Amino acid sequence: MSLPSNLEPRPVLSFFEQICAIPHPSGHTAALADYCAAFAAARGLPCRRDGAGNLLITKPAAPGYEAAPPVILQGHLDMVCQRQPGCPLDPEREGLDLAVEGDWVYARGTTLGADDGVAVAMALAVLDDPALPHPALEVLLTADEEVGMLGAMALDGSWLAGRQLINLDSEVEGEFTVSCAGGCTAVCRLPLTRSPFPGEVLEVSVSGLAGGHSGTEIHRGRANACRALARVLSAVNAAAPMRLISLEGGRRDNAIPAAASARLVTGDAAAALAAAEERGAELAEEFRATDPGLTVSAAPCFPGEVNPMTRADSEKALTLLTCLPGGVQAMSAHIPGLVEASLNLGVVETGPDALTARLCLRSAVDSRKTAMAEEIAALTRALGGGVEIQGDYPGWAYREHSPLRARMEEVYREQYGEKPVIQAIHAGLECGILAGKLPGLDCVSVGPNLPDIHTPRERMSLSSVGRVWRFLLEVLRRSR
Numbered sequence: 001m002s003l004p005s006n007l008e009p010r011p012v013l014s015f016f017e018q019i020c021a022i023p024h025p026s027g028h029t030a031a032l033a034d035y036c037a038a039f040a041a042a043r044g045l046p047c048r049r050d051g052a053g054n055l056l057i058t059k060p061a062a063p064g065y066e067a068a069p070p071v072i073l074q075g076h077l078d079m080v081c082q083r084q085p086g087c088p089l090d091p092e093r094e095g096l097d098l099a100v101e102g103d104w105v106y107a108r109g110t111t112l113g114a115d116d117g118v119a120v121a122m123a124l125a126v127l128d129d130p131a132l133p134h135p136a137l138e139v140l141l142t143a144d145e146e147v148g149m150l151g152a153m154a155l156d157g158s159w160l161a162g163r164q165l166i167n168l169d170s171e172v173e174g175e176f177t178v179s180c181a182g183g184c185t186a187v188c189r190l191p192l193t194r195s196p197f198p199g200e201v202l203e204v205s206v207s208g209l210a211g212g213h214s215g216t217e218i219h220r221g222r223a224n225a226c227r228a229l230a231r232v233l234s235a236v237n238a239a240a241p242m243r244l245i246s247l248e249g250g251r252r253d254n255a256i257p258a259a260a261s262a263r264l265v266t267g268d269a270a271a272a273l274a275a276a277e278e279r280g281a282e283l284a285e286e287f288r289a290t291d292p293g294l295t296v297s298a299a300p301c302f303p304g305e306v307n308p309m310t311r312a313d314s315e316k317a318l319t320l321l322t323c324l325p326g327g328v329q330a331m332s333a334h335i336p337g338l339v340e341a342s343l344n345l346g347v348v349e350t351g352p353d354a355l356t357a358r359l360c361l362r363s364a365v366d367s368r369k370t371a372m373a374e375e376i377a378a379l380t381r382a383l384g385g386g387v388e389i390q391g392d393y394p395g396w397a398y399r400e401h402s403p404l405r406a407r408m409e410e411v412y413r414e415q416y417g418e419k420p421v422i423q424a425i426h427a428g429l430e431c432g433i434l435a436g437k438l439p440g441l442d443c444v445s446v447g448p449n450l451p452d453i454h455t456p457r458e459r460m461s462l463s464s465v466g467r468v469w470r471f472l473l474e475v476l477r478r479s480r
């Protein structure tokens with residue numbers, strides 16, 4: 001269904017409607033990119049595309065703005081497709097069923113994809129109107145943001161002449177995002193040797209934790225199941241020396257693990273079980289506010305085929321998990337309450353001849369990320385292992401001097417009668433990737449109110465879109 005034609009802001013909503021009619025899940029944005037390319041061709045605007053699915057449309061400066069530096073408007077083409085159970089419409093293959101209720105636009109039964117379709121719609125609406133005053137524009141629409149920012153990662157920075165970028169991928173009106181964390185994964189590998197050892201086999205597990213996102217929720221002080229398990233095993237080892245057989249916890253390095261378990265051999269099962277119970281009670285008490293479901297259990301189990309680690313390697317494995325740093329590592333000196341650097345031990349696995357631990361490192365300041373990686377590598381090497389860094393991407397550090405932010409704050413104060421919230425997030429954003437590719441980039445991320453993105457409850461506030469649209473036009477008008 002289409003939207004009632006009396007809704008405002010009409011230029012944005014009419015493009016938004018057309019975007020919603022074209023399925024554009026991550027990995028399948030070519031049809032939407034085709035639509036945008038045809039839009040550009042019809043208006044004689046230069047357009048280029050790359051193999052990653054990114055699209056750049058440029059528009060010359062309006063009269064009087066020829067000397068002004070260009071401004072980049074940026075959003076992503078792909079959307080997260082989710083639907084309610086029983087919803088017959090498949091948003092990956094069909095256009096969305098739009099509906100309006102009061103101030104809200106939503107899609108019946110599915111995600112709306114206003115994250116980030118509204119950015120594409122606003123950008124096209126700016127390009128479409130020949131009467132708007134603005135400097136030269138570079139509209140950058142990236143592919144596959146929602147599945148690892150693949151488009152931004154692959155982008156050729158030489159495409160862009162502009163060094164001022166307005167990203168339209170925020171979902172709270174009045175919040176200007178001005179910094180984000182970079183990150184990488186550190187994969188620690190500790191070689192293990194195994195040998196037979198008589199004794200009783202026990203399984204020890206930690207479960208029922210709250211878990212959460214390793215960036216945006218790292219400051220909540222929740223228990224990490226792998227680290228909690230190491231604490232239980234330390235108590236067990238102190239009560240009755242043990243040998244580890246296996247250790248498994250977590251699924252992804254960017255999620256705080258909610259469960260972990262280990263199998264071990266001990267010569268004194270009674271002492272080991274008592275120690276596990278006592279340490280479990282301590283942990284439950286320590287984390288009762290953040291992880292009320294935390295449960296530690298220990299029980300005899302059937303011995304498997306696999307020999308335990310040697311005594312020395314068992315100690316090394318336990319030392320690694322005990323001493324790997326974790327949680328918040330530094331707070332921002334610029335933005336109160338913002339985590340600047342953090343670590344999450346996300347996955348631990350043991351194979352026949354090695355233990356692998358995967359940690360997610362995040363920092364808005366790249367040098368802190370390097371420092372954390374060095375700390376982890378030094379510890380792992382001292383224990384006879386090695387570390388590989390994977391998926392490294394740069395952070396977007398706060399800029400004290402930002403003419404773009406100053407201009408946007410001025411327009412915001414005039415339009416809203418108050419100051420915007422200047423904030424940063426402790427997670428990766430495309431702005432960070434782009435800042436790494438465009439030296440000296442001055443960048444701010446804004447957007448209208450979009451509650452419950454990535455869920456079928458996602459909705460978009462019409463009044464908010466109207467205000468942000470007016471705000472954007474005024475910022476462009478003053479960009480000279």
Ligand SMILES: [Zn+2]
Nearest residue numbers: 115116145169
């Ligand atoms: Zn988004």
